Amino acid sequence: MPTEANPAFGADDGWHRPDRLSQLFSATPLMTAYVDEARVVRMASRAWCEWFASTVAEAIGKDYASTVGAGRFERHRRHLELAQRGVEISFEDELADGLGTTRWCRVHLAPADSAADAAAPCGVMIVMIEFTGERVRSELIVRQREQLFEQLREQQRSEQVQAELEKTRTLLDWRTTMLTERNEMLHLLSHEIRQPLNNASAAMQATMKAIEDLHIAESTPASSALARAENVLGQVIGTLDNTLAAGTILAFGEAALETSDTDLPVLIRLVLADIAADARHRIVLQFGTDTRTVRLHPTLMRLTLRNLLNNALAYSPGDSPIHLKVSELEDPLAIVIDVVDSGSGIPDELRPRLFEKGARGANSRMRSGAGLGLFIAHSVMKMHRGSIEALPNAPQGTIVRVTLPQGLAD
C-alpha cells in the first residue's frame, strides 16, 4: 500500500485513509474485493464476503484461500496466478447453497498494479457478477427447445406409424378381396362345376339303365366302359367335395357345427352308394348295436366315412374285404365306427403327419387325391368333439377308428 501522499487524493487526505477506504469498499452492493500480492484479502465488500458465507470483519487480513475455502481455491488458483502476473481474466464459478440449488457468478480478475515488475506477482481487483437468473432462463429455453424437438420427433414417429397402419390396412383390404374372390371361386366350383358333373353322372346312370333294359348280350363292353367312366367321374367329384369342404365348411371351425338326429344305418347306406360300384362289394358291414339315431353332422360325416372307406380300398389288396364296424361305448356315451383293412399298414414315416393336409401314402393305387381325406376326417371329428385314430390290425392292415360322443349338449 502506498503510504506517501498521493496528489490525486487532494489536500485532505483524511477520506482515503485505509480504514475509510476499507469502510467505503465494504459498503458497495457489488461483490468485490482486493487481494494483495501475497493473496491476503485487504478489502472486501459485504456482498463478496456473504457469497463465501463470511463477513468483512472475518475476511479482511486473511488469506484468500482460507476465505473462499480450499476446494474453491483450487479452482481459482490458475486464474488468480495469471491475474497476479498482469493478465486480466474472467471465469465462471458456481455455488451450491444448502438447499440443493446452484447460483452462478462470473468472476473478473484485474491486476491492480500495472506498474509492478512483470516477474513479481501483483495485487488483484476482484469483481463478481451473479448470473444465476440468466443461466436458469437459458437452461429453461434449452429444455423447452428439447421438448419441442421431442414433440416434433414424436409427431414424425406417429406419422410413420400412421403410414405403416395405412399400408397394413391396404394389405388387409387386399387380403379381404382375395378371400372374397376365393370364396366366390369355391362357390362357382361348388355349383357351376359339380352340378354339371352331377348331371353327367345322371346321364350315364340313365344310359346304363337303358342299355340294361335292352337285355342285349353284346352290350356288356359298353356297360363296363360306362361304369369305368362313372368311376372316374366319382373320383373327380370326391376330390372336389374334399377340396370344397376343406375350403368352406371346415374353415368355420367348431362353432359353426350343427348336428342333428341322424339315422346311422341310412347314412351308412348313403355312404356306400358314394363308393365306386365295382368296389362296393368289398365292404362288409357289421352292426354291433341296435342304436340307430345318432347325433352328428350328416353331410360332414358322409364325407368322412366316404374318405375312410376309399382310403381303405385304395391301400389294401384289390380283392380283400374292408370291414365297416359300428359299436358303441357306454361311458362316456359314444358311437364307435371302425374301418378295418388288411393292407400293408401305415408307413412309420407317414404316421406323425397322417392327419395333416397333403399326407399321402406312397403305395396308393389311387393316383388322384390331394391328401385331404384324413385331414378332413380329423377336422370333422374334432368338430364333433370326438376322435380319430389309426391302430394296427393284426396280423396286417389298419383299423381307423372314429369315436363320436353322444348325449352332449348342443
Added chain:
Amino acid sequence: MLPRTIALVDDDPEYSEFLAQHLRGRGVEVQLYADSSDLLAAGSPYLYEFYVVDLMLPGVDGVELIRILRKRTDAGVLVVSGRLGAEVFADVVNAGADMYLMKPVTFEQVELAVRAVHRRIVTTAKTATAWKVDAVRSTLTTPDGQVVDLNATDLSLMQCFLEAGGAVVARDLLSERLGIAAAGDSANNLHATIYRLRRRIERATPLAVPLQSQQRVGYVFKAPLVSA
C-alpha cells in the same frame, strides 16, 4: 316304402328330368317345378306326399319354401342341394326339412333318402296306432306291440310328452321336471338321458322312434301318444 306323389322343386332341368324319370320308374307320380312360385301357385301345392327341394331357386328361396310347406303339411321334405357352407345345413334343419343331401348324389341315393324319410313319417306321425305310456307298470308300448320298461326318469319324461300333446317341450322345463342338468358334460344330463331312452326303444322295435330333438329348443314326441 316310397310316397305315391312327389313334388320335385329344382331349377336344373337335366337333373330333374333324369331324377323324375328314375322315380317314375319306381311307380311314383312326380311333378316337376323349376320355380318355387310355380309350386305355391299350383292348384293344391300342399297335397303332395313328399317334397324334394333344391335351395337355390328362382322365386321363393328354398329355405323359405320349406318354412312355408311346414306350416301346411307334415309330408316329408328332402333337400338335395349343392349349396355349401356351415350355415346351410342348420338353416335347412331349422326350417323343418327332414333330411339334407349334398349334391352330387346318385338317383339311388335320392331314392334311399326318400324311402327312409317317408318310412319314418308314415310309421311315426301318421301312424294309426298310438304309443302307450303305462304309469302303473312304468312301461311304454310301441305301435308294433313291444313293451319297453321305463325307469323313474324315463317315466317322468314320457309324462311330459303326454301333457305336451305333440308340442315341443322346452329342455329347461324337461330338466326341471326330471331334476337333472340341462347341459354340461355330466353323463346324466338331459341329452344323455334321452339318448339312452331312445336307444332302449330302438333295441325293442325296428320302428323309427318319434322322440326328436329340436336344435337348442327342446324335444318333441312326434307321434300319437296316449296314457294306457
